[in-house]
Amino acid sequence: MSLGFSVDELLPKARGGGVLKMGLAKLDESEWLQADPDLAARAAGFDAFPEGVQRLPEGDAGGRELAAMLGVEGALPEAAAAHHEDMCLLTRRDGEDHYRLVGAAVAWPSDWTPADKLGLPLRALHAPIQGYEEQLASGVDHFMAKLKPGAIYGRCNWFIAATGERRWIADPPELAFAHVTAENAGQTLFVRSERQTLRRLPRTGAILFTIGIYVDPLGELASASIHRLADATRSLLDGEGERRGTGAYAHALIGYAKAREEEAGQ
Template structure:
């Protein structure tokens, strides 16, 4: 089992509703990163905003990351050469594992400067249920991840835009006000994060990559559309609200039902 590089192939591997889980799968080295990145889109994002920050304790890991990718420089140069955003997690005896570096061109509703220096629990604090269901498991996994191994997982969001950078500032009711059952195929997009983790052998830092893949509902197969609709419907109330689901869930469910009806009619 591995992870693809599209919403269509990532969604079947992503968590549905219900309890949070890491859902990690091993990744082969030759399937680690997007093989054909759009570097022009990456450059435009990095050129338009301050997307890179590295604390002093992560400078060596940043250089090691660049060297691993065959790039001269540090974390910013490395992230311009690949499709994935790059984050560094380092540890010290007093504070444990923390986010100490990042080159994040395509964030999904978070800002690097607000998370930098935080523990893993603090970074994930906005996720409802994380402290109770995932925090200890994530901390243990990061602490015991061996060098040489690569693991990956998929995460998903439903959003009203295909933009690579998703940093909404408006009220979610306004953000999704134009979405209806009739137009949901064109106005709702599934945004997947293809996340991987590997330990850097020299510094011992953990490199966390996030590759963004976006597709409109109408471009996805019936099975994936139904999985997205079911996942939204089964998401717990806190996460349901955080993901702004109350403002699109009904339209999404109606669209998925219409796709199901079309499929039945075709078969008959």
Template structure:
């Protein structure tokens, strides 16, 4: 279980860590159920979770080939949608980013577990525009992120963790729903959830594309307290600016959350 929040004053940083090839993807007990959910989403409404610009076919096939090699699966060339295959092969979502004069552009993705954003609305936009709703991103992270991705070398894999607290455990959340009612400090351990994205970055050498992977974990807040991390999360939420609390969806239940963590 990832517990990426920190005590102390609020700061916004990339927080990147280099990992070995063997650790590109995560393997845990939740993988089979998540893959089953992904397969069902793709079968039910592929246009909601898969999108690609014309001319990105080679990138998609390279991603599939690299994943198959990583998993030690023989994978002959085929005419099926490579992103649909990727979506049912691993628990990670994948976005493909292509360099441009305006920075990396989102050009293709299989996104089964969005955290309140719609793939169709972001496709074809530079990362800075994709992240425009994120408080402080433009002034603090846009430049460093673009430079990091521009310099990322083939063979290197970097990961970072992104977190929030949510009142809905659903993995597929393309838009925020109405705030849940009846959440109290007494039941917040079961009614609120820590949602963590383990984000990975690596360059596909043949097409010079960035593969941005997103593995999503959702855990009842009681597990955070059981792990001895309640005080640290309490500090992190208290230090978070109002704009970020609103963006992450924490603002409506902030007081209840702090009451539980205390």
């Protein structure tokens, strides 16, 4: 299955509300990483956010293995700087059955700080996600334990942001979206999609988690994508709206989508 490498391509494969699911698709090697990274943008991202690189000593071997596998000199930071995707490494400590974040090279985080997450087990990493512990935690732990080297799995998600910046630190929703209306939503709302992949490194057994960030103004998306987002936003109002700040932008997004649909029907 191909996930694609753009917001319009990723949205149809992303969850739109309801029960949390991993929603994984098995990928071929050719579908793993974006083939044409903007290396200048990556360098600028890491220069602006040097604290995005965080490592524990127990992740060093996995970082070196990853770099060698990608044909890059160095370790985890150099591997991530040479590709579009941010990269994180997870390993299990002796005597533990859960994975921890032991390395991160993240230029474009989606409202998280690697230093705050370093060393945490998966359940603690995902604690802010409403419903994760009840609906998804056990399934994720089982998947990680059974993941074999050579297999690559991908998934995607989406967020609505009030900025097109790739490094996104969310302001309180009532402030971030205060200027957004149905009339200007096409230019003031931005759709942010994460293209995530998981694979186990064969020698060290570390698990690599990659995050490819794609951001577009709402108004530049295909009509089908805008319609899909409007439907999903209605669903989120009854579920995860508080966590995602949906209530602060929902009226504007749905109103914009309706106006676009009416305009297309004329």
